[in-house]
Amino acid sequence: MSEWWTYSLRDLLLFSPSTYYRLFELYNIEWWPLQIFALALGMIVLLLLRNGSDQARKAIAVILALCWLWLAWAYHWQRYASINWAASYYAAAFALEALLLLWLGVIRQPPGMAEARNKSGRSGMVLFVFALLAYPLLALLPGRSWTQAELFGMAPDPTALATLAIILLGSVRPAWWLLPIPVMWCLISGATLWAMASPDFWLPPLAALLASAMAISSARKFSGQT
Amino acid sequence: MTTPAKTTPPLNNSRRRLLGMIAASPLLVALPGLTRHSQPATRAIPSSGEALPLVGLGSWISFNVGNDKAARDASAEVMRNFFQAGGRLIDSSPMYGSAQEVIGYGLTKIGRPAALFAADKVWVSGGDAGRAQMEESRQLWGIPRFDLLQVHNLLSWEAHLPTLFTMKANGRLRYTGITTSHGRRHGDMEQLMKSQPLDFIQLTYNLYDREAEQRLLPLALERGIAVIVNRPFQQGALLRRLARHPLPSWAAEIDCSNWAQFALKFVISHPAVTCAIPATTRVAHVLENMGTASGRLPDQAMRARMAAFVDSLS
Numbered sequence: 001m002s003e004w005w006t007y008s009l010r011d012l013l014l015f016s017p018s019t020y021y022r023l024f025e026l027y028n029i030e031w032w033p034l035q036i037f038a039l040a041l042g043m044i045v046l047l048l049l050r051n052g053s054d055q056a057r058k059a060i061a062v063i064l065a066l067c068w069l070w071l072a073w074a075y076h077w078q079r080y081a082s083i084n085w086a087a088s089y090y091a092a093a094f095a096l097e098a099l100l101l102l103w104l105g106v107i108r109q110p111p112g113m114a115e116a117r118n119k120s121g122r123s124g125m126v127l128f129v130f131a132l133l134a135y136p137l138l139a140l141l142p143g144r145s146w147t148q149a150e151l152f153g154m155a156p157d158p159t160a161l162a163t164l165a166i167i168l169l170g171s172v173r174p175a176w177w178l179l180p181i182p183v184m185w186c187l188i189s190g191a192t193l194w195a196m197a198s199p200d201f202w203l204p205p206l207a208a209l210l211a212s213a214m215a216i217s218s219a220r221k222f223s224g225q226t
Numbered sequence: 227m228t229t230p231a232k233t234t235p236p237l238n239n240s241r242r243r244l245l246g247m248i249a250a251s252p253l254l255v256a257l258p259g260l261t262r263h264s265q266p267a268t269r270a271i272p273s274s275g276e277a278l279p280l281v282g283l284g285s286w287i288s289f290n291v292g293n294d295k296a297a298r299d300a301s302a303e304v305m306r307n308f309f310q311a312g313g314r315l316i317d318s319s320p321m322y323g324s325a326q327e328v329i330g331y332g333l334t335k336i337g338r339p340a341a342l343f344a345a346d347k348v349w350v351s352g353g354d355a356g357r358a359q360m361e362e363s364r365q366l367w368g369i370p371r372f373d374l375l376q377v378h379n380l381l382s383w384e385a386h387l388p389t390l391f392t393m394k395a396n397g398r399l400r401y402t403g404i405t406t407s408h409g410r411r412h413g414d415m416e417q418l419m420k421s422q423p424l425d426f427i428q429l430t431y432n433l434y435d436r437e438a439e440q441r442l443l444p445l446a447l448e449r450g451i452a453v454i455v456n457r458p459f460q461q462g463a464l465l466r467r468l469a470r471h472p473l474p475s476w477a478a479e480i481d482c483s484n485w486a487q488f489a490l491k492f493v494i495s496h497p498a499v500t501c502a503i504p505a506t507t508r509v510a511h512v513l514e515n516m517g518t519a520s521g522r523l524p525d526q527a528m529r530a531r532m533a534a535f536v537d538s539l540s
């Protein structure tokens with residue numbers, strides 16, 4: 001679109017809120033009962049976080065990478081692209097994040113890095129549990145349906161938030177290259193929700209900005225100590 | 227009671243302009259008591275004299291429903307009712323997500339009505355990419371050719387207009403056009419209206435956005451260019467704003483019982499406007515919109531009263 005920057009966000013929204021939320025409903029129906037598997041994966045990540053060993057940290061990175069790859073294909077490419085032409089670019093970005101997770105979290109992961117036990121570590125745990133267990137409950141907001149629930153590993157917002165949580169927990173280091181895509185996604189998602197006048201529009205961007213600020217400050221402290 | 231003499235500025239002598247007025251005139255006369263099943267009023271496309279109903283159908287957001295079968299069927303139902311109510315022109319663009327595909331689905335489902343006037347756009351940089359995009363759009367609609375192709379928001383018009391003129395000369399297209407919206411690039415549009423042999427322009431015009439009245443609408447009349455009006459309801463914002471106020475009692479004089487009819491009648495009664503293209507997801511709304519083109523239309527004095535009234539509300 002020419003002069004696209006002079007349009008308001010609401011002018012650029014391509015679909016109605018009902019079409020957007022129905023997309024999650026159809027996607028959930030198509031892949032049921034994969035949601036149970038996704039939830040189980042989230043629980044496994046929690047267990048691996050408790051374990052904290054090098055192997056456990058690598059396993060977390062693999063799980064997250066698989067989730068991002070899945071979202072690139074099944075959500076963005078197969079579903080979201082049907083109502084938003086920009087989704088093919090999102091698919092590429094999500095696939096890139098998966099590769100970064102594998103590269104930095106598995107192949108290049110330095111050994112013997114303990115899970116962050118400081119303030120940002122606790123915030124990371126809160127954010128992860130929120131993304132895993134509370135985020136799907138947003139589907140109970142007025143006008144939506146539980147069949148439209150957005151789950152970790154299946155929907156982009158909770159997966160991006162969970163990834164930021166893992167970065168906060170210091171499980172994958174260095175995290176600099178992992179931050180931009182989830183943060184950008186949370187901003188895009190917040191803008192989309194705002195344009196649709198969804199009451200929860202502030203959640204993904206706020207969580208992303210807080211998480212990345214904390215991750216950056218704790219990484220600074222960490223590098224100062226070593 | 228409305229008469230063409232009252233609603234229309236002085237005519238120029240061009241033959242095609244005259245043809246247009248002849249086609250429009252019997253229908254601009256008041257037709258009280260018509261039901262929604264009566265045929266909508268038409269206005270002639272100046273470059274050909276072909277009659278187009280004053281109300282068409284947009285597809286931005288409303289038809290971008292992706293692969294949702296139930297929503298696709300609902301869109302097809304809107305289209306079926308649109309054609310049954312006498313509608314012809316459907317407008318879309320490659321920018322509108324799945325809208326073109328959903329239109330194609332609907333047309334196949336309801337049996338591709340002969341009355342269809344297919345209007346689409348080219349929205350990409352570069353001539354080759356434009357040709358490829360227009361062909362892809364045609365396949366998505368599932369039609370042998372478009373009636374009208376427009377350069378969306380004037381994007382890469384230097385590359386696309388020659389293509390469109392060639393397609394028209396070769397009989398692969400019936401009309402050419404350019405679009406803008408939200409009041410943007412009116413200066414550029416004016417230049418192109420003066421320099422290019424365009425059949426159509428498309429722009430935003432409604433009770434609140436009336437800038438086009440200053441130059442572009444009179445110029446379209448003068449040069450014999452058909453005008454499609456987008457965003458007649460400001461994508462619903464105009465109706466939400468007006469809903470806070472009661473409809474004036476005199477709206478009944480032009481057969482209006484709600485703000486949507488009031489807003490649409492204002493747009494289509496401008497003598498330069500060939501067709502307004504409200505988008506909707508609802509059968510009741512498409513019927514109501516078509517119905518506005520079959521009752522009485524405001525004359526110039528009434529149009530001024532409507533605009534002044536709406537201004538006084540804000």
Ligand SMILES: NC(=O)c1ccc[n+]([C@@H]2O[C@H](COP(=O)([O-])OP(=O)(O)OC[C@H]3O[C@@H](n4cnc5c(N)ncnc54)[C@H](OP(=O)(O)O)[C@@H]3O)[C@@H](O)[C@H]2O)c1
Nearest residue numbers: 284285286405407456457458459460461486504505506507
């Ligand atoms: N640059 C360009 O070329 C350009 C730019 C903008 C638009 N356009 C074209 O112009 C078309 C129209 O513009 P638009 O879609 O932006 O906005 P619009 O037609 O002004 O408004 C559409 C909104 O009005 C509501 N509506 C329709 N009929 C109604 C009625 N009788 N009563 C109450 N509400 C009614 C619809 O809701 P419901 O679904 O509930 O009926 C929808 O939300 C577009 O679809 C597109 O084809 C072109």
